[in-house]
Amino acid sequence: MKKEIEGNLLSPLPVALVGTLIEGRPNYCVIGYMSPFDFGRHIFFSLYKKRYTRVGIQRNKTFSVNIPSEDLMREVNLCGSKSGRDFDKSKLFDTFYGELKSAPMIRQCPLNMECRVTDILDYDPNEGIIGRVVKSYADSGLVKDSIVDMKKARLIIWTIGGDFSYYRVGERIVLDEATAQ
Ligand SMILES: Cc1cc2nc3c(=O)[nH]c(=O)nc-3n(C[C@H](O)[C@H](O)[C@H](O)COP(=O)(O)O)c2cc1C
Numbered sequence: 001m002k003k004e005i006e007g008n009l010l011s012p013l014p015v016a017l018v019g020t021l022i023e024g025r026p027n028y029c030v031i032g033y034m035s036p037f038d039f040g041r042h043i044f045f046s047l048y049k050k051r052y053t054r055v056g057i058q059r060n061k062t063f064s065v066n067i068p069s070e071d072l073m074r075e076v077n078l079c080g081s082k083s084g085r086d087f088d089k090s091k092l093f094d095t096f097y098g099e100l101k102s103a104p105m106i107r108q109c110p111l112n113m114e115c116r117v118t119d120i121l122d123y124d125p126n127e128g129i130i131g132r133v134v135k136s137y138a139d140s141g142l143v144k145d146s147i148v149d150m151k152k153a154r155l156i157i158w159t160i161g162g163d164f165s166y167y168r169v170g171e172r173i174v175l176d177e178a179t180a181q
Contacts, residue, residue: 005161012157012167017079018045019064019095019104020056026090026104028066029053030080032158040133043115047127052084057129060102061117066109069154070168075108076156098135110139110153 013035017028033046043065047054057063068076075092082089094107098114105112115131138148150169157167 007161009161011159011161011163013160014067015076015156015158015166016045017066017068017076017106017109018047018053019066019106020053020062021060021102021104022052022056022084025084025088026093026095027052027056027084028079028089028093028104028106029084030076032160034065042118043113043131043133045129046123047129049125049127054127056102057117057120062100062103063115063117063129063131064100064103064105065113065115066106067111067153067155068106068109070156071154072108073156073166098137100134103134105137110142110155111148112137 013032016031016034018031019026019028021027029051031045031047035044036042037044047057053063078087078092079089090104093109095104096107097104098112100114100116103114105114113136114134116134117129117131119128119130121128121130139153142149142152151172155169157169159165159167
């Protein structure tokens with residue numbers, strides 16, 4: 001038997017911190033409604049128009065995506081509840097830049113990407129922000145033969161569908177030969 005549930009059940013999703021540069025200062029905002037598409041060459045995320053982050057997106061047409069590990073839970077909580085309009089979130093992290101000088105990235109996050117905005121979709125009161133991934137970075141301790149060890153990165157995931165909780169990434173599923181066929 002099935003029970004009808006209200007809302008979207010495509011879950012869990014990664015927790016990401018979107019970085020923008022506003023008035024010369026880095027700002028970091030938690031975005032949960034985010035997805036790679038176009039085989040990972042582009043990223044989509046949903047941004048409520050009132051977010052301070054929108055100012056940086058509109059002005060620079062760039063942003064960064066920083067994937068935190070669970071050690072950064074306190075900072076994630078602050079970046080997801082306080083607006084850069086009235087709280088300086090740049091002080092929470094060390095910032096570095098790659099190719100795009102207006103897409104600040106968080107050194108303490110194990111994985112980072114810098115992106116250039118290619119499209120903005122109006123879904124009032126939200127916008128759909130689409131960016132092309134320009135460059136990606138990972139902490140060297142996580143990389144072996146150009147492959148990132150996602151388990152070691154200790155990423156945070158969160159759930160929608162009414163649950164709205166944070167979780168750890170679980171065990172890797174290894175297919176045996178019989179299952180793989
Ligand atoms: C788990 C989680 C997911 C969130 N996802 C989004 C999102 O997808 N889009 C959005 O606009 N805000 C989202 N927020 C809210 C923003 O992170 C929050 O309002 C933040 O303070 C905005 O910062 P800013 O005003 O400096 O841009 C989320 C918050 C949390 C805790």
